[in-house]
Amino acid sequence: MDNTKQHYRIFATCDIGKEAFEILRAHGYEVEVFDRPEPPPKSLIVEKVRSGVDALITTLRDRIDAEVFAAGNGRLKVVAQYAVGFDNINRADANRHKVPFTNTPDVLTEATAEFALFMLGNVARRMCPAEHLVRDNRWGMWHPYLPFLGREVTGATIGVIGTGRIGKAFLKKAVSLDSDFLCCAGGALDHDFAAKIQETMDVRFKNGFSPDHHTIRYASLEEVLRGSDFVSLHVPLIREGDGRIPTYHLINEKTLRIMRPTAYLINTSRGPVVDERALVAALKAGWIAGAALDVYEQEPLPADSPLRDPELENRVRLFPHFASAGLVTRLSTDPHKGMAGRCVQSVIDVLEGRYGGNPAQMPFVVNKEAFR
Ligand code: GLV
Ligand code: GLV
Secondary structure (H helix, E strand, O other), rough: OOOHHHHHHHOOOOOOHHHHHHHHHHHEEEEEEEEOOOOOHHHHHHHHHHHOOOOOEEOOOOOEEEHHHOOOHOOOOOEEOOOOOOEOOOOHHHHHOOOOEEOOOOOOOOHHHHHHHHHHHHHHHHHHHHHHHOOOOOOOOOOOOOOOOOOOOOOOOEEEEEEOHHHHHHHHHHHHHOOOOEEEOOOOOOOOHHHHHHHHHHHHOOOOOOOOOOOEEEOHHHHHHHHHOOEEEEEOOOOOOOOOOOOOOOOOOHHHHHHOOOOOOEEEOOOOHHHHHHOOOOOHHHHOEEEEEEEOOOOOOOOOOOOHHHHHHOOOOEEEOOOOOOOHHHHHOOOOHHHHHHHHHHHHHHHHHOHHOOOOOOOOEHHHHOOO
């Protein structure tokens, strides 16, 4: 260990993999890990920070706000969030205390996008109920349409709401399904990207890979909801008053009523983007056909959630906030491949004063505005 170096302490609110912590320890840092599957109580995070930690590694499960930053009292140098989303971190509080916080974008884009697509296929083709027929020995016979049929995705219209990193990755993969795309970008139109998707579709048609010629276009939210057989959500959670276009309860009674009765809703973004009470009502009343959800208004999903209603079981797929849960995506220590690697790298960037010690220049710092 280099004794001229400052002695830095790191507290991680969960285990992000042994190898990731080894990298930090190899830098001479003292690393303490809350080594239990559940998150630590907020009071413990505050206590640790108050006792003097230089870096905090957090997850979506930890509420990081003024109380935590104040406890940092000038010593806390970085909050490194192990997620791309950071709606658990109060940005204004971080900025007031001049603490940079980081996230892990890009490395989970492909895993999340592929999972959204697989969820879509799963609910559309009724894979879970179909497997249960076999497992429960209720298969009985092969029959043209009994006991049920699924909906083909090929040739359907897929609506993509939110066309940032993950929405775009979803589109790139979904091109292979020879569907039409309607995209709602919330202002951030990327015509160059849409043109490239169109070009890919043109080539597929020209080469005879695709029986029909398909198209992609940007449209209003209403048009996307009205015209799509599948609607996949890829927006961040933005609450009212944040300054940007809010996405809280973007899918609500009004917007669900616009959707087709044969349509499916896919959510891998954030639970509160969907008003769950309205969704359950929509599913029961048949305003939409089904839903596949990976995120919920309250996580873990409460035992008494109406989404668990057995009446909805065949049409509703429920996953445990699992879209980025691929082995490489979660645990690789390569900052270009894994969330662990990217998280650890952002701690190192700040503590070692990389990029001239300027957080505004550091690639994974979210709140750059506080350091300009
Ligand atoms: C997962 O939900 C993430 O934000 O990384
Ligand atoms: C189905 O298995 C078929 O042969 O059509």
